[in-house]
Amino acid sequence: MVISGVDAHSYGPFNVNSRTIELSDADTMTVGTPIDSWLDTTEREITLTIEEAGMYQIEMRADEFDAYLELEGPNDYYREDDDSAGELNARIADFLAPGEYTLTARSAFGDGSGLFTLTAEPHELPGNGELRNDGTVTPNETLSGWYSGQDVTYDLEIDQAGMYQIDMSSSDVDAYLVLEGPNGYYREDDDSAGELNARIADFLAPGTYQLTARTAYGTDSGLFTLAIEPRDLPNDVELRNEGALTPDETLNGWYSGEALTYQLTIEESSLVTLSMSSNDFDTYLELYGEGVSYTDDDSGGGTNARLEQALLPGTYTVSARGFSASGSGMFELAVSAEPTEMQPDT
Incomplete structure (x- = not known):
């Protein structure tokens, strides 16, 4: 064993640990008994x-x-997976009938080698252990379902017009939601709830909607939770989806797939900061006018947008939208301006 730093300037304390691993060359395994190979x-x-x-x-x-x-x-059962267990590890989670299955363990591109651990364990169901993969769902309802390569669809009944939030979360699959409804209504979402979980938050008119739960990539399988909740705006929140912006102002708006535009008038050369944040979707800002154009996606941290630019006096258009037209939900837009002698980018 040889231990060295990257060069003559790399030095300091270190630890070395070793352990013995019993490698198996068995061609069979049982549930509950992992093998190292x-x-x-x-x-x-x-x-x-x-x-x-x-x-x-x-x-x-x-x-x-x-x-x-x-x-x-x-019965021709077949599943495959690459990275569902995270960090390039593979996971298949599914209902299995009694019988003999063939597990093929390999590298993703056929050229890897090294130590691996293979486990097969029972997968516990949450709560009362019931799964629902079809039927009618209503607001104030939470259910568990199972995705195994085919879309899972429900009828969502909305009796009263209002704002609703639909979440699909899973530790097994990359959740993806599609909502279709009256008058050509269509929304879809991948990761707006964070950590590969999906969320659609929007105003819904009364009617019957088709809610589809699936994955971003069709080869995964596993358990998911679906929750549909009415959503009330805070008492002091008013929504503004257009109009004039003034420096040192903060407003709330609602994005439903189409960009919202505001007019910003700058009286003197200023360093202008625009911030757009949302817990519902990935925000995106555009600022243009007076011969300049700027855009931003995530400079505000997470999936929030932030623009900071020196601007000459004039009237500018601010476009507030989602990175994807499929997103929806409430956002906060803040603008500030400080006089500056900085010249804008050319």
Whole structure:
């Protein structure tokens, strides 16, 4: 063993740990008994026996290559996965019937090698253990469903016009929501709820909507939670979706897929800061006029937008929208201006 720094200037204390790992070359495994093994550039096939029908979670973890899993079983069952367990680790979570399954453990591109761990465990259902993959849903309802490669659709009944928030969250899949309704209404969302969870927040008219729960990528499978809640604006919030902006002003607006425009008049050369933030969607700002044009997506941190520019006197248009036209929800827009001798960018 040789230990060294990157160059003669790299030095300091360090720790070295070692452990013995018993590697298995078995070609069979059972639920609840993990195996540690070594993958060279050749894929490994392992037979997994499922004795009772139920939900199971199979993971392949490796530090030295991008893990990839394939699972084949009775009645032409087939699933595959690359990175659902995070950090290039693979996970397949699904209902499995009794029988023998073939697990293929390999690297994502067929050229990796190194140590890997393979586990197969029962997957517990939340709450009362009930799953709903169809039917009618209403506001103030939360349910659990299971995605296994095909869209899961529900009828959403809205009796009273108002603002509603629909969340799809999952630890197993990259959640994706689609909402279609009367008069050509259409919204979709991928990650607005954070951590690969989906959210649609919007004003909904009375009627029946089709709510589709799926994943951003169709090969995943796993458990998800769907929640539909009415959403009230705070008592002191008024929505302004157009009009004039003045320096040192903060307002709230509602984005529903189309850009909202405001007019900003600058009386003297100023350093202008525009900030647009939202908990519902990925914000996007545009500022143009007097021969200049600026845009920003995420400079405000997270998925919030922020523009800071020196501007000459004149009237400018501020366009507040989402990064994607499929987003929707409430946002806050703040503007400030300080006199400056800075010249604007040319």
